[in-house]
Amino acid sequence: MHIPERGTERYVGHMFQTLDNGGPKTVIKRQDVQARLMQIGEADILVGIPSYNNAHSIGHVVRAVQAGLAKYFPDKKTILVNSDGGSTDGTIDVVHQTTIDDFKSILVAHRFESFSKIAIPYHGLPGKGSAFRTIFEIAGALNVKACAVVDSDLRSITPEWIELLIKPIIGDGYDYVAPLYHRHKYDGTITNSIVYPLTRTLYGKDVRQPIGGDFGFSGRLAGFYLTKEVWESDVARYGIDIWMTTTAIANNFRICQAFLGAKIHDAKDPGADLSAMLYQVVGATFDLMEEYPQTWKHIASTQAVPVFGFTYAVGLEPVNVNIQRMLEKFRLGAHELGPIWENILSRDTIDFLTGLADTPKEDFHMPDSIWVDIIYSFALAAHRKVIHKEHLLKSLTPLYIGRTASFVIETWEASGSEVEEKINKLCEEYWRSKRSFSERWQ
Amino acid sequence: MNFIQRIIIEPFERCYEGFLTFLPNLLTFIALLIVGIVLGSILRLIFLKIFRAIHLDTAAERIGVFEMLVRRGIRSSLSAFVARFIGWIVILTFAVIALQALKILTVENLLDRFFLYLPSVFTAAVILVFGYIFSNFFGRAALIASVNAGIRRAGMVGRMVKLVVFIVSATMAMEQLGIGRDTVLIAFAIVFGGIVLALAIAFGFGGRDIARDYLQRNVDREREQDKDLGDHIDPL
Numbered sequence: 001m002h003i004p005e006r007g008t009e010r011y012v013g014h015m016f017q018t019l020d021n022g023g024p025k026t027v028i029k030r031q032d033v034q035a036r037l038m039q040i041g042e043a044d045i046l047v048g049i050p051s052y053n054n055a056h057s058i059g060h061v062v063r064a065v066q067a068g069l070a071k072y073f074p075d076k077k078t079i080l081v082n083s084d085g086g087s088t089d090g091t092i093d094v095v096h097q098t099t100i101d102d103f104k105s106i107l108v109a110h111r112f113e114s115f116s117k118i119a120i121p122y123h124g125l126p127g128k129g130s131a132f133r134t135i136f137e138i139a140g141a142l143n144v145k146a147c148a149v150v151d152s153d154l155r156s157i158t159p160e161w162i163e164l165l166i167k168p169i170i171g172d173g174y175d176y177v178a179p180l181y182h183r184h185k186y187d188g189t190i191t192n193s194i195v196y197p198l199t200r201t202l203y204g205k206d207v208r209q210p211i212g213g214d215f216g217f218s219g220r221l222a223g224f225y226l227t228k229e230v231w232e233s234d235v236a237r238y239g240i241d242i243w244m245t246t247t248a249i250a251n252n253f254r255i256c257q258a259f260l261g262a263k264i265h266d267a268k269d270p271g272a273d274l275s276a277m278l279y280q281v282v283g284a285t286f287d288l289m290e291e292y293p294q295t296w297k298h299i300a301s302t303q304a305v306p307v308f309g310f311t312y313a314v315g316l317e318p319v320n321v322n323i324q325r326m327l328e329k330f331r332l333g334a335h336e337l338g339p340i341w342e343n344i345l346s347r348d349t350i351d352f353l354t355g356l357a358d359t360p361k362e363d364f365h366m367p368d369s370i371w372v373d374i375i376y377s378f379a380l381a382a383h384r385k386v387i388h389k390e391h392l393l394k395s396l397t398p399l400y401i402g403r404t405a406s407f408v409i410e411t412w413e414a415s416g417s418e419v420e421e422k423i424n425k426l427c428e429e430y431w432r433s434k435r436s437f438s439e440r441w442q
Numbered sequence: 443m444n445f446i447q448r449i450i451i452e453p454f455e456r457c458y459e460g461f462l463t464f465l466p467n468l469l470t471f472i473a474l475l476i477v478g479i480v481l482g483s484i485l486r487l488i489f490l491k492i493f494r495a496i497h498l499d500t501a502a503e504r505i506g507v508f509e510m511l512v513r514r515g516i517r518s519s520l521s522a523f524v525a526r527f528i529g530w531i532v533i534l535t536f537a538v539i540a541l542q543a544l545k546i547l548t549v550e551n552l553l554d555r556f557f558l559y560l561p562s563v564f565t566a567a568v569i570l571v572f573g574y575i576f577s578n579f580f581g582r583a584a585l586i587a588s589v590n591a592g593i594r595r596a597g598m599v600g601r602m603v604k605l606v607v608f609i610v611s612a613t614m615a616m617e618q619l620g621i622g623r624d625t626v627l628i629a630f631a632i633v634f635g636g637i638v639l640a641l642a643i644a645f646g647f648g649g650r651d652i653a654r655d656y657l658q659r660n661v662d663r664e665r666e667q668d669k670d671l672g673d674h675i676d677p678l
Contacts, residue, residue, distance in 0.1 A: 188676060188677070188678060190677040191678060211678050213678065238678070241678070265676070278677070328592070329589075329590075329592055332592065332594065335597075336585060336597050336600075337585070337586065337589055340582065387582075388579065390583075391583060391586055395589075397589075397590045398590070
């Protein structure tokens, strides 16, 4: 194991990475971490778990990861890294204390010896992206061949997830494995209405869950991520998922998907601000458009992405939605934010939204064409810096809530496959408007 | 005869001599003023052509300056606006030089005082401009945050924040100009202190029950809201 000095170049996986001289922002410079990494030396597989106050759920995730590594990669040297955001509920203690005592119960005949654990608080801006950065750094320092990251609040994770996220990298030479889940039709609304259609339309890859949160990637790609100076931006927060997926696609890394079954996790932190989440994810998506215009402007069709894993139907937990509250928020936005939207949207769209605000719930409908026009107009406004970026993207929240309310009303009786069909139609609308959007992007 | 000479003719002669002495200054004043107006107009046209040649308006439109000007009630293009501004600066400069050429003591004193006061005016203007920009920025941020938090009187919150920030900057600008230096500051402190005290008394004594009900309703609503948007739907 080699921990390089800052300001030098080092070999990570299969590529060189330059370390900046901006001070010890990286956690692997800490003496205790260095000692632990020295002790481990090198590893073949790394599984990272970002966490923040997940003491009640992380134990299950750690057990599933350990079981998966023992069952499917018994001959590999493996490591579990918990990158924690300063939990106060003993999350790190739970990670240290959790282990599988009875391997026979998970059908593993031999005891699994080459497994290590590191649980450390990460440095940098508080957020998922900073936690991932620490995981990438440790992966680089241990020169791992394959990595996976899984959320710490998952309740549906099984040992098979680890196989599905790692095997395509070790066995088939892929660099990036995006997850594929069965989700409730009202789950993942930012994914379904913005991020998935945009990724599919702009970059031409049909990655159904580009911000799923559970990914597999090669050591080479982890090293490539570390060469990017994005750790003070939205990428350090919720923007990390779309950044990882888009960076892999736009830089021609080999990508695939793995079917993981159902995604069931703990309730989101009630304090988590929806508009901040939307701002970080959409902000990172728009920033990536700025970075790769020569890539997305020339994409003219969508390519299917290979899927690993046995696809099966799963039962999903019901989701309660308060449509009335959503409509109230949209109407409040339409009433108060009109002058801001006038700088971003066309007159026709503004007129439509003004009319929609007065429409009763039964007739409330935001067509795909309007929604696509809104997203492309916001992307152009961000590109032209019409108003401050945070104001711009946070003013999108009532529109997103209105669109979600419209989607829920329209698909109230629809089955999962009908909803998928509707999302496909939305993607076609994004395609239809792409040329004009591309021409307006100077 | 001597009386007429002393009372009528001599004052007229002195006045005439004074006028003859002043005439070159007056002519210089008029000439400088004309030169200033002509030069200002020529420079305005030259700069207008230069700005159009470098496509300043296109760049302004792209980065949103054009929209900003329109929102501030300036209907002309950025090129025309800046060129006209330069023209007026030139005319104003020549007007000041022309006034000094008159060599009138009172005017010279006034100009001296004006030039001594100018740095304060400039600083106050800069404070006001930045105050206006910041008040718009924070007012808009408060408006958007309030809308996203579902506060019904979001518009009023935004306007209040905008007003407060602008009043703070206006107070600073007036202090810089030396207008009622302490009075403005004390008045500002009294008004804001008064508002806060009034609210505290109203909520603390007069409206204890109302305040409790209001807070309870808000807490309940937030809990309900968290359930609706946080507990069930995962947007990612």
